[in-house]
Amino acid sequence: MSGPLRIAVVYPDLLGTYGDGGNGLILARRAEWRGHEVELLQAPSDGALPGADIYCLGGGEDGPQVRAARTLHDDGMLARRVAEGAVVLAVCAGYQIVGRSYPDARGDRHEGIGLLDISTVNGSGPRAVGEVVAETVEGAPRLPTLTGFENHGGHTTLAESAVPLARVTAGVGNGDGSGTEGALAGRVLGTYLHGPVLARNPALADLLLGWALDLGDLPPLDDGAALELRQERLGGVAGQARRRFRPRRRVH
Numbered sequence: 001m002s003g004p005l006r007i008a009v010v011y012p013d014l015l016g017t018y019g020d021g022g023n024g025l026i027l028a029r030r031a032e033w034r035g036h037e038v039e040l041l042q043a044p045s046d047g048a049l050p051g052a053d054i055y056c057l058g059g060g061e062d063g064p065q066v067r068a069a070r071t072l073h074d075d076g077m078l079a080r081r082v083a084e085g086a087v088v089l090a091v092c093a094g095y096q097i098v099g100r101s102y103p104d105a106r107g108d109r110h111e112g113i114g115l116l117d118i119s120t121v122n123g124s125g126p127r128a129v130g131e132v133v134a135e136t137v138e139g140a141p142r143l144p145t146l147t148g149f150e151n152h153g154g155h156t157t158l159a160e161s162a163v164p165l166a167r168v169t170a171g172v173g174n175g176d177g178s179g180t181e182g183a184l185a186g187r188v189l190g191t192y193l194h195g196p197v198l199a200r201n202p203a204l205a206d207l208l209l210g211w212a213l214d215l216g217d218l219p220p221l222d223d224g225a226a227l228e229l230r231q232e233r234l235g236g237v238a239g240q241a242r243r244r245f246r247p248r249r250r251v252h
């Protein structure tokens with residue numbers, strides 16, 4: 001790769017509700033700390049999407065999600081750059097719109113931009129809200145336990161060519177009854193995990209950086225703060241599960 005690593009946060013004005021813009025910042029810092037030159041671009045929806053090596057799409061509300069998908073489709077840059085090898089991290093609403101189809105607030109179907117062979121419909125049950133814990137599955141890159149939080153009404157089904165990222169051990173994830181979370185195809189990775197997901201899962205950040213920089217293992221960083229955060233979050237979920245399943249005392 002020649003020139004700086006270009007990281008674009010896609011449409012923060014539409015897909016910025018859940019703080020997922022932090023993923024771009026985390027990627028930028030982790031590359032800089034290893035001596036790479038980085039350009040971190042905020043790419044609002046009223047301008048042309050810049051050419052970049054990594055694109056980060058975040059979660060958003062139902063209305064802005066539809067606008068983001070249409071604008072991305074009309075712009076064309078994201079699909080072009082993916083065909084050229086760019087890396088995409090797409091979270092929640094972003095995950096749904098890089099798929100084939102997704103619903104709006106009324107449940108009407110909209111076309112996604114088709115980078116992942118997945119489709120999303122509105123679930124019939126309550127909205128999935130809360131902590132998620134998931135383990136990467138065979139066929140996906142092996143990563144330490146994934147942690148994040150979810151907040152979505154959509155349920156996502158993967159077709160043959162999309163590989164699930166992980167299997168949930170707590171929370172809902174894709175929510176289609178398969179017990180899976182997220183999907184990937186080539187260098188496009190989608191997930192329901194907010195956090196931002198890369199703050200809670202530095203190994204996932206390094207996986208994406210490794211793809212973008214065409215490097216295998218990256219030199220380790222001091223991840224003490226991230227590990228503390230992971231322990232606190234994962235411990236909280238384990239504590240909740242213990243409280244939920246505590247056998248009730250028999251009353252005589």
Ligand code: GLN
Binds near residue numbers: 059062065092152155
């Ligand atoms: N509107 C979508 C849903 O509810 C995405 C929500 C989000 O981005 N957190 O499924």
